Amino acid sequence: MEDIISAERVVFGYPKEDNQLNIVLRGVSLTIPEGQFVAVLGHNGSGKSTLAKHFNAILVPNEGKVTVCGIDTTDEDKLYDIRQQVGMVFQNPDNQIVATIVEEDVAFGPENMGVDPAEIRRRVDESLSDVGMTEYRTHAPHQLSGGQKQRIAIAGIIAMRPRCIVLDEPTAMLDPKGRREVLSVIKRLNRENGITVVLITHYMEEAAQAERVVVMNDGEILFDAPPREVFSHVQELKEVGLDVPQATELCWQLRQAGVDLPGDILTEAEAVAAISDALRKKGVGAR
Known part of the structure; x- marks a missing residue:
């Protein structure tokens, strides 16, 4: 399987007033193969958003190398090619919506790429269908909910036919319903369309649904x-300021109290089954 993104020993820092660098990334190396759904976690200041911005050359390394579909991100002549392959969705959808009509906003990217009008029409229709927003095609974006706006922002990216979408905390400003809507779209695009997804998030339940964390x-x-392995390190994650999914936390607390439960529980259903089994073994509730 081909790697969409490869980072090799990436070092990056933001300039300070004394011309020194405030180092944010310290020799980061990872590869993301095509078709994978990867969640990236970290507390504020951990470098996760800075890393994400290297994935379509918004930032380039001070040291090391990032390649996107085999293209070195420091090659300025190839920026257009890189950003065709990797699309970015940011935290605030209002920063990405540029038109006053939904379908015109989704068409904006392909139009600027010089795509044929008939093909633009097809892409707009397909993209709105992919995110479940076809019925809002003639609406004004500013009249939509936060979750709906974010789905329009995602539609605008997928209309450009990228192989990978990087989403930098796309649900941070949304209510629970909006978060569920957006995550559902992301998962479906990955599963059904084969789009590689990199999701930067601070919601543990979102990360638990990824293929890799x-x-x-x-x-x-x-x-x-994989999430099951990562979230089994409850103590280590807490020490660096991160939480774990609520079901994982509950079972960890019960294990600390001496209840015999598995150490890799992720979901509520798994927690219910495991706790019920532990109670049956102790004869609790037996008739």
């Missing part, structure tokens, strides 16, 4: 593994 701490990768 990368945990950043102080500019370095602390964990890089």
